Amino acid sequence: MRKTAQAAGLIAAATLLFAARDYGPAIGSRMPDFSLRDQNGATHTLQSLLKPKGAVILFFRSADW
């Protein structure tokens, strides 16, 4: 049983590697709210970042690696 689960896991992992995967919420859905501090300690929320035409929110791996 465990073997089967492992095999299924491997197949799932392989599929993830080779199939284009859809990242994050669907197009058209609302970005979840957040409240996070920036490099100077100031707090930003989704609302505060949205400008008249919207916003570009980038996720990156790390600033230290």
Next chain:
Amino acid sequence: MELEKNKAEFDKLGLGLAAISYDSVEVLHNFAERRKIDFPMLSDADSKTIRALNILNDTVPKDSAFYGVPFPGTFILDAQGRIVAKYFEDDFRERYTAGDILAHQYGVAPAAAKTDVQGRQLQLTASASSSNPAPGERLTLALDIDLKPNMHVYAPGVEGYIAIDWKMKDSEAAAAHEVAFPASEKLYLQAIDETVPVYRNHFRLTRDITIAQEAKIKPLVDASGNFSVEGTLRYQACDDRLCYVPQDLPLKWTFHLENFDRQRVPPELQRKPPGQ
């Protein structure tokens, strides 16, 4: 950081900008000082927002210091905070760049690595969204083409004529993606009594390239750190009376390879694996 250079462009378009990672405020502060970054870099140190978006990199072992990092990518939001587009790569070593997103999402003309090329019935400017890409970065190349008055070239889909075609030379330095052709216009040609898809006056072709990984591209740069990619634009121009000899215009873009910044924050600020 490539984003900092393009910050003013986002501002001008009326767009907010932020970059989120799992780093602590202290790590981000150290990085931003070193790299002179002043757009907001936000700390999601417990990966709460990353999880809420379902973009936690679940291939990282839980006992690793890197557990908590997201799959890197970009969300484009409208003024109400709805997601209108997403830019994610399946290979985490390949990244969309701000310049590329500006070109695709907002139609901003790539303005770097410009060269003018004079052809017989047209002239063009070749450009790129950045002149100093890092390994794995995805850039946009553009051809801004101006045909002489009364000239047209055939658009893809034409039958029986040579459609404009942009080929890239096979290169170890960068992989070329498909060409994006603008909508063509239908032109009635009395001489042949046919309606055909054409381009006239000014039009722009774009295509992305992804710069090779560091190990592959490093040996290809010259002593000053530069490398080039080349291609050809093939077209046949016609006016209302006759068609001219098909042309092959050589194209070339020269870039300066940006090296990865491997400087780390002081040890006391570095992220430890959980439980340490």
